Amino acid sequence: MTNDTNHRPADAGRRDAMKCMAWAGAGVLWTIGGGVASSVLATAADAATRKAGSLDFVQISDTHIGFDKAANPDTLGTMREAIGKIKAMPVKPSFIIHTGDLTHLSKPDEFDTVAQMMKDLNVPVFYTPGEHDTLDEGNGKLFLQHFGKGSWGTGWRSFDVSGVHFIGLVNVVNLNPDGQGHLGPEQIAWLAKDVAHLPSSTPIVVYAHMPLFDAYVPWGWGTIDAQQALMPLRRFGSVTVLNGHIHQVITKTEGNISFHTTRSTAYPQAAAGTPGASPGPLKVPADQLRHVLGVRDITRLHGRGALALVDETLA
Amino acid sequence: MLTLTPVRPVLAIAVLAVLSAAASLSPDPRGAAAEAATPGKATVKIANFDFGPATITVPAGTSVTWTNNDDDAHSVVADSKAFRSAPLDTGESYSFTFATPGTYAYHCGLHPQMHGKVVVTR
DSSP, X not given: OOOOOOOOGGGXXXXXXXXXXXXXXXXXXXXXXXXXEEEOOOOHHHHHHHXXXXXXXXXXXXXXXXXXXXXXXXXXXXXXXXXXXXXXSSSOOSEEEEOSOOBSSOOHHHHHHHHHHHHXXXXXXXXXXXXXXXXXXXXXXXXXXXXXXXXXXXXXXXXXXXXXXXXXXOOOTTOOTTSSBOOOHHHHXXXXXXXXXXXXXXXXXXXXXXXXXOSBGGGTBSBTTHHHHHGGGTTSSOEEEEEOSSXXXXXXXXXXXXXXXXXXXXXXXXXXXXXXXXXXXXXXXXXXXXXXXXXEEEEXXXXXXEEEEEEEEOO | OOOOOOOOHHHHHHHHHXXXXXXXXXXXXXXXXXXXXXXXXXXXXXXXXXXXXXXXXEETTEEEEEEEOSSSOBOOEETTSSOXXXXXXXXXXXXXXXXSOEEEEEEOSSOTTOEEEEEEEO
């Protein structure tokens, strides 16, 4: 029933405010409005509202093109299935956000393949790199050559769609021995300036590869300077943060900010802190694989001022 | 981070001479131990998101080879940036020769929670 796998007792109070339910048998619907996340009973009327939503986009993540080991020897095939899933959605998304680890080894042909496959969707795609996309000699130059148009620094950017302000951050370049993702002072200063002029009623969507909250620090599932970076966003009524990296759905709310990691299209990873496990590719029985891979559809519901997140698996 | 103590050449040669004499003269009944003590070479295994052993101590001039046994890619990056491997896919290796005594802390460039250390003696 619940997909909140962030089982730390300290968060129980906050988590209690959030309930979720299976939506249309395909995913889980969350609404986030006014800083409070709550579930919505999905009815036919809701589906109609959703159709008329003023904004609809998709998050895809961790496609890991180039990976071919036991956990999934055919990452190209499962990415193709994910794209098929997006094409079959009842409402065509107006754009796609790829939250990183496009490739497995940052090779030129891997980047080319991803670009080629995403073209098939015929909508704009905004990419932010994962640590697997910055392994070239130039620490991510190859990624920027392919997907960095219109971005700043190591690839961060912002844009506005239908009254929602989107901010793409990069927390994977030159990772330090401190063991987590990091944004760095230049990017943090840029972010503060980027939102300074916005009214607090503006809905904000932030996306980055590594979690911008402590998903599980012993496995590096966090960003060391995220709290500092998110400070200028505390005054906004609704902030939704979309992350990848951990190949599973974890949701957490902190005041006005809700954090959501998403599934990979390539392979699953163990639940945070599973005894004896490591944060590497997890092999599951072949008939289970498509149940743990997927994409996320995000809609801004008309008249509700809320974002609805639907996590759909490939199965 | 690095201890850059100047090496007195005479002493260094003497120590090396003693080391190589020990390696060639004492027949070691434990074959594996004899192999591990091959002068000039040492290995670190990357498995299950760990560097093993996490700390190794080698004499200056030793070439250390890291081999990735995981299904995920890893890399070897000195905290001081003194060395940095390319990404190592499954089964791939990277070697670096430590010419200067000191303590070299390193981490994985993809998974920075993975740490290791090479202690280089004279």
